Amino acid sequence: MGRSTTKQEAKKRIEKLRQEIQHHDYLYYVLDKPEISDAAYDTLKRELTALEKQFPEFITPDSPTQRVGGPPLEKFEKVKHKIPMLSLQDAMDENELNDWEERIKKLLAPSEIKNLDYFAELKMDGLAVTLIYKNGIFFKGATRGDGFIGEEITQNLKTIKSIPLRLRMDELDEKTRKKIENGEVEIRGEAFMSKKAFLELNEEQKKKKEDLFANPRNAAAGSIRQLDPKITASRKLDFFAYQIVTDLGQKTHQQAHQILKKLSFRDNPHNQYCKNIKEVIDFHKKISQIREKLPYEIDGVVVTVNNNKIFEKLGIVGRTPRGSIAFKFPGMEATTKVKEIVVQVGRTGKLTPVAVLEPVRVGGVTISRATLHNEDEIKRLDVRIGDTVIVQRAGDVIPDIKEVIKNLRTGKEKKFTMPKKCPVCGSKVIKKEGEVDYYCSNKNCFALQRRYLYHFVSKKAFDIEHLGPKIIDQLIEEGLIEDAADIFSLTQGDLEPLERFAEKSAQNLIEAINKAKKIPLARFIYALGIRHVGEENAQLLAQQAVAKLKIKSEKLKIKEILKIFQNFSLEDLQRIPDIGPVVGKSIYDWFHDKKNIKFLEKLEKVGVELEVPKIKISQKLAGKTFVLTGALKSMTRDEAKEKIRLLGGDISSSVSKNTDYVVVGEEPGSKYEKAKRLGIKLIDEKEFLEMVK
DNA sequence: TAGCCTCGAGTTCA
DNA sequence: CTCGAGGCTA
Secondary structure, three states: OOOOHHHHHHHHHHHHHHHHHHHHHHHHHHOOOOOOHHHHHHHHHHHHHHHHHHHHOOOOOOOOOHOOOOOOOOOOEEOOOOOOOOOOEEEHHHHHHHHHHHHHOOOOOOOHOOOEEEEEEEEEEEEEEEEEEEEEEEEEEOOOOOOEEEEOOOOHHHHOOOOEEEEEOOOOOHHHHHHOOOOOOEEEEEEEEHHHHHHHHHHHHHHHOOOOOOOHHHHHHHOOOHHHHHHHHHEEEEEEEEEEEOOOOOHHHHHHHHHHHOOOOOOOOOHHHOOHHHHHHHHHHHHHHHHOOOOOEEEEEEOOOOOHHHHHHHOOEEEEEEEEEEEEEEOOOOEEEEEEEEEEOOOEEEEEEEEEEEEEEEOOEEEEEEEEEOOOOOOOOOOEEOOOOEEEEOOOOOEEEEEEHHHHHOEEEEEEOOOOOOOOOOOOEEEEEOOOEEEEOOOOHHHHHHHHHHHHHHHOOOOOOOOOHHHHHHHHHOOOOOOOOOOOOOOOHHHHOOOOOOHHHHHHHHHHHHHEEEEHHHHHHHOOOOOOEEEEHHHHHHHHHHOOOOOOOOOOOOHHHHHHHHOHHHHHHHHOOOOOOHHHHHHHHHHHHHHHHHHHHHHHHHOOOEEEOOOOOOOOOOEEEEEEEEEEEEOHHHHHHHHHHHHHOEEEEOOOOOOEEEEEOEEOOOOOOHHHOOEEEEEEHHHHHHHHH
């Protein structure tokens, strides 16, 4: 989006963006039914703001950038805030935060700068509300509305248990107590819904066949704006206080928080005093690391100049106070444009369309590509080249196009069609009846061969160190290898003339190759790349083959294995548990293909030797199924799997009610949540080590 | 035959 | 991690 734009184009884009944002404002603020995420909405708004900055002549008073919030609903009594409820400026990264500090420093005296300190607190993703206490009793509460006029929701706020109906005063000094008892106190904070309450609420909604809430924030907003307080009461809302509008003697923002606590408000325990901006940045980092684990959603850290006098002096610019800023976390969604759609060819010959994107930052990384999986997915999304799309990176690392913003189309977008010919070798592309995927029809397609070599040397196969895709490409290019067996015939003399291959690295690679010549049977079978035979089925086949062996020796010749597999009939193979007609036929065909037999003979000739799998040491874990999630400290995941197998246990890739134990390492993924939900026994690394000892 | 469970295969970025 | 599809089971 950072491209140079003509004025005409900019004007059109601004108008389109405005319409789109207004539409989403209405959905969000009035109907409580957003169609896109806050983060995606934010990027649209930022694009508009940037364009308007570049072309100020196109700013109109009704532009969404010219107002703070949405209009209050008609249904509630309107309340005018005595002191406006401002919004905050945003800092998207460290630079913007530092810029902010520079800006405020310019407005302060040297003595003030010297003592400039901050208070940092979590920015709850909920909705801001204000509470008025008369003579210490909760009197009236309202939403922020547009910042000046909000909606009175006193009855609903009373249902929130963390909002005190009467202020506690026993810890206050005499003067403050008098002030509260004989006057009005205004407190502000954030009403929100915990992740857990949100999930439960959506379960309920599902059962009642009612619309689901998009996120906890909207669930909270929807709940608090119920005309019937009974409904609000049934929704588990919570409240953190963050501001005392009335002067209760607080000199700093930190003191304000201490007083709030004394008044019996819930104060976020993570909030922290920071003596300089560096500490603020550290705090932000620390919080972003625990963000996922917090029981509620936050979208950043609010940084406030701690000293109230200085805060006041800094004043207000537009509708935001200068002395506060929202230091946001990178959004997990953003909008960008599809520059192109390219097609990749995988190991199996499958054609995968991939969208090439204008680089955009999402969740702290820059994304430039996203898979589109297959033709059906492209049809479902209706993605065209040139479209503006929402990309997300939720929970996991892999970016995904979530949605096309069709309203932003100009008519110049191009539809994508799957190529008729393989983009790598030019052969015909075929699609089997009833399947979604397209395949290159050429069994010897260069792309297939290359991908096969990557697979062959990969960690779970031959595991040849120093030999990655880059070097394989180089070796093919130089004509040094034609098939995987050729790898084992390489000599140091072959490598040394190559670019970037000094004596040492050539030697290292040759050593690694020689070391890899001895390989456990299961990994060998996996390395063959038989369709439908991955890690798990390779293990199964290895076990079956070993059972057929007459002599139990440690070493095994490829020839013997070939013989065993050729003697298996289709029926024999299908009798193996977990192997059915499709997988069985694939294995049978592989071992009866002349080309493959030749390849195996070649591997034998170049010195590949098989190791018979270790015999199980015990049946201690027999019948027990394990699932691993997160990283273990004392071993890799593969080593852990090996241990479990040796003790007769099973490993599965996903959690279900058949799972016996979930081993939870550091930074566990979604499997942890699922296990908790299903009530599966969770064990940590220590307990696991105890088990496999 | 439907529905659950599990495996294979493909994917991105630092 | 996710999705699709193969295999198993009620």
